[in-house]
Amino acid sequence: MEQHKRMILMPEYMKQFRCIGSKCEDSCCIGWTVSLDKKRYQNYRKNNNMELKPIFKSMVRRSHNNKTDEFYGRIVMDELGRCPFLDESKLCKIQDILGEEYLSNICASYPRFTSRIDGKLERSATTSCPEIARLALLNPNGICFEQIQEDEDLRIMINSSFDTEGYSLYNKPEKYFWDIRLFCISLLQDRDYSLSERVMLLGIVNNRIEGLYKMQKTHDIPKVLESLAKMISAGNFREELDKVPTQVEIQLKILETMINERLLIGTLNERYIECLNETLLGLENTEDEKIETTIKKYEEAYDSYLKDYLKEKEYILENFLVNEYFRWMMPFGGFTSIWDSYIFICVVYGMIKLHLVGMAEYHKELNDELTLKLIQSFSKVILHNNQYIQSIINLIKENGLDTLAYMTILSRN
Numbered sequence: 001m002e003q004h005k006r007m008i009l010m011p012e013y014m015k016q017f018r019c020i021g022s023k024c025e026d027s028c029c030i031g032w033t034v035s036l037d038k039k040r041y042q043n044y045r046k047n048n049n050m051e052l053k054p055i056f057k058s059m060v061r062r063s064h065n066n067k068t069d070e071f072y073g074r075i076v077m078d079e080l081g082r083c084p085f086l087d088e089s090k091l092c093k094i095q096d097i098l099g100e101e102y103l104s105n106i107c108a109s110y111p112r113f114t115s116r117i118d119g120k121l122e123r124s125a126t127t128s129c130p131e132i133a134r135l136a137l138l139n140p141n142g143i144c145f146e147q148i149q150e151d152e153d154l155r156i157m158i159n160s161s162f163d164t165e166g167y168s169l170y171n172k173p174e175k176y177f178w179d180i181r182l183f184c185i186s187l188l189q190d191r192d193y194s195l196s197e198r199v200m201l202l203g204i205v206n207n208r209i210e211g212l213y214k215m216q217k218t219h220d221i222p223k224v225l226e227s228l229a230k231m232i233s234a235g236n237f238r239e240e241l242d243k244v245p246t247q248v249e250i251q252l253k254i255l256e257t258m259i260n261e262r263l264l265i266g267t268l269n270e271r272y273i274e275c276l277n278e279t280l281l282g283l284e285n286t287e288d289e290k291i292e293t294t295i296k297k298y299e300e301a302y303d304s305y306l307k308d309y310l311k312e313k314e315y316i317l318e319n320f321l322v323n324e325y326f327r328w329m330m331p332f333g334g335f336t337s338i339w340d341s342y343i344f345i346c347v348v349y350g351m352i353k354l355h356l357v358g359m360a361e362y363h364k365e366l367n368d369e370l371t372l373k374l375i376q377s378f379s380k381v382i383l384h385n386n387q388y389i390q391s392i393i394n395l396i397k398e399n400g401l402d403t404l405a406y407m408t409i410l411s412r413n
Contacts, residue, residue, distance in 0.1 A: 004151070004152040004153075005149040005150065005151065005152060006121060006149070006150060006151075006152045007120070007121065007147050007148070007149060008114075008121045008122065008123050008147065008148055008149075008150060009120065009121070009122045009123075009145060009146070009147050010122065010123040010124060010145065010146070010147075010148065011124055011125075011136065011143045011144065011145055011323065011326070012143070012144045012145070012146055013125075013132075013135040013136045013139065013143065014112075014123060014124070014125060015148070016135055017111075017125065017131065017132060017135060018131075019131070020131050021090070021091055022089045022090045022091055024090070024129075024130055024131065025130045025271070025373075025376075026130055026269070026271050026376065026377065026380065027082075027086065027090045028107075028110055028111070028128075028129060029082065029083040029085075029086040029090070029092065029107075030080070030081050030082045030083070030086070030269075031081045031269050031380065032077075032081075032083075032106070032384075033074065033077075034074060034075040034077075034083065034104055034106055034107065035063065035070070035071045035072075035073070035074050035104065035105075035106060036060070036071075036072060036073035036074060036075065036104050037069055037070050037071075037072055037104070037105055038069040038070075038072035038073075039069075040073075040102065040103075040104055040105075041060065041062070041072045041073035043102060044056045044060045044073075044102075045057075045060065047098070049097060049098065051093070051097065052085075052093060052094065052097060052098070055084050055085060055093075058076075058084075059075060059076045059084040059085075060073060060074075060075055060076070061073060061074055061076055070105075075104070092107070094107075095107075101155075105157045106157070108155060108157070109155075109156075109157040109159075110126075110129070111125045111126045111128065111129035111132050112124075112125050113125060113126055113159050113327050114156055114157060114158055114159055115158070115159060115160045115161065115162065115327075115329055116158050116160075116161045116162070117161070117162045117163075117164070117177070117329065118162075118163060118164055118165055121156075122326075124323060124326050124327040125323075125327075126327065126379055126383065126384070127320060127323060127375055127376055127379045128376060128377075128379035128380035128383065128384060129376070130372070130376050133372050133375055133376040133379075134372060136319055136320075136323050137316045137319045137320055137323075137371075137372065137375065138316065138319075138368065138372075139315070139319060140315050141315075142189050142315060142318065142319060142322070143189075143319050143322045143323060143326075145326075160329065160333065160334065162177070162329050162332065162333065164176075164177040164178070171216070171218050171219075172213065172218060173209055173210075173212075173213050173218055173221060173332075173338060174332055175218065176218070176221045176222060177329075177332060179221065179222050179225055180209065180221065180225070180331060180338075181325075181329075181330065181331070183205070183225050183228075183229065184202060184205065184206075184325065184330070184331065185322055185325055185326065187201060187202055187205065187232070188202065188318060188321055188322050188325060189318065189322060190232070191318075192233075193232075193241075194314070194413065195310075195314050195317055195318050195321075195349075196349075196411050196412055196413040197241050198318075199321075199345060199346065199349055199411040200241055200244060200408045200411050200412070201232060201237060201241070202342060202345065203342055203346070203404050203407050203408055203411070204228075204237065204240075204404070205225075205228055206331060206338050206339060206341075206342045207339075207404050208224055208228065209221060209224075209331075209338055210337070210338055210339055212224060213338075244408045244409065244412050245409065245412070246409075246412050246413070247409050247412075248295045248298055248299060249291055249295055250406070250409055250410075251350060251354070251409065251410055251412075252291070252294065252295065252298065252354075257395065257399075269377055269380055269381050271373060271376070271377035271380075272377035272378060272380065272381045274373075274377075275355055275359060275373060275374045275377055275378070276355070278358060278359045278362040278363070279354065279355045279357075279358030279359055279362070280358065281358070281362050282301065282357070282358035282359060282360070282361035282362035282363075283297055283298055283301070283357070283358040283361065297361070298357055301357045301358070301360055301361035302357050302413075304360075304361075305357070305360035305361065305364075305365065305366045306353070306356055306357050306360055306366060307413075309356075309360075309366045309367075309371075310413070313368065313371070316368070316371055316372075316375075317349070317352065317353075320352070320375055321345060321348075321349060324345075324348070324383070325345070328341070328344075330345070334386065339402070340393050342407065343393050343396055343397075343402055343407065344389060344392075344393060346407045346410045346411050347392055347393075347396070347410070348382070348383070349410075349411060350410045350411065351378070351382070352374065352375060352378060353413070355374050355378065356370075356371065356374060359374060
């Protein structure tokens with residue numbers, strides 16, 4: 001019998017991904033909330049395997065606050081945030097004893113992330129998985145995308161959906177999602193500019209699109225993007241970019257507030273705790289409490305370590321931003337506005353650079369191992385927490401820091 005095929009757009013690195021299991025530096029079975037669909041929940045409760053039955057009985061619970069079949073139940077983690085089905089070798093007892101078909105949807109799909117846009121399927125992955133972080137970020141040639149065919153009967157979990165063709169979007173920027181997205185990803189990969197310049201240019205582009213929408217000129221978006229592409233290629237914005245000041249004090253204050261907000265929530269991820277502690281110790285002001293002393297320490301550490309590292313390895317941060325832009329279906333996806341998605345990009349870019357400066361000062365060096373450790377653990381703690389991300393966007397807005405001027409300062413190296 002002939003198998004039906006489906007087409008999926010995805011980054012090339014996805015073809016190389018294989019879970020490395022017990023060799024992984026950071027288990028994906030620790031620190032998550034694992035939901036169960038109704039089928040798996042019932043399968044677990046009925047299962048009579050002698051080893052698994054006691055765990056199913058005590059650690060699998062009904063989610064009474066959710067009425068959908070998709071989030072029908074949940075697995076209760078232990079006091080250390082570990083899954084009760086995790087064995088001594090950091091492998092899953094359910095998969096080992098019963099098979100992959102018994103895994104929850106999230107366990108079966110992680111770190112893959114699948115979206116449906118206008119009926120078309122896309123698959124990417126989160127860099128919270130150390131192996132994905134290596135595959136996606138360490139490619140000096142950048143992230144490329146391609147369409148592949150796969151069997152339709154392969155298990156798939158749709159994480160998000162987006163429709164640009166509805167009548168209600170006729171006069172909204174979402175109608176031009178594909179034009180905007182392609183333009184912005186191409187811009188993030190334009191190495192004629194430094195990455196910080198690309199992020200600043202992204203702000204100019206997003207600001208123009210928001211302005212067109214407010215002036216009810218949404219249908220001008222394609223021709224404005226075409227004009228902007230010519231201006232960027234010709235270098236027309238270089239003088240404007242050069243005038244953006246480097247104001248470390250503003251960067252530090254914004255980012256310190258965001259880090260403190262994260263600390264209030266708390267985290268059990270040891271790898272990120274190590275990175276955060278090294279960041280804080282590296283930038284610690286032991287001489288006095290003047291901000292000028294901290295700024296001087298930050299600038300010296302940036303010049304000594306990060307500046308030269310980025311000259312050679314800036315593609316790592318480029319790949320990270322491109323991967324997130326694609327995965328989140330920016331500039332729309334789950335964001336309430338195009339500008340909110342840009343705030344997110346600036347915040348994430350700024351926080352990673354701040355961590356890298358502090359960690360480099362702490363270790364008196366910066367290398368790929370430290371960079372990957374930070375981005376992977378940062379992704380796991382920060383980028384999997386939609387509540388925290390929205391709280392940061394709200395915090396930026398409440399303090400009047402959501403202007404193009406402040407965001408470009410935050411992006412500036």
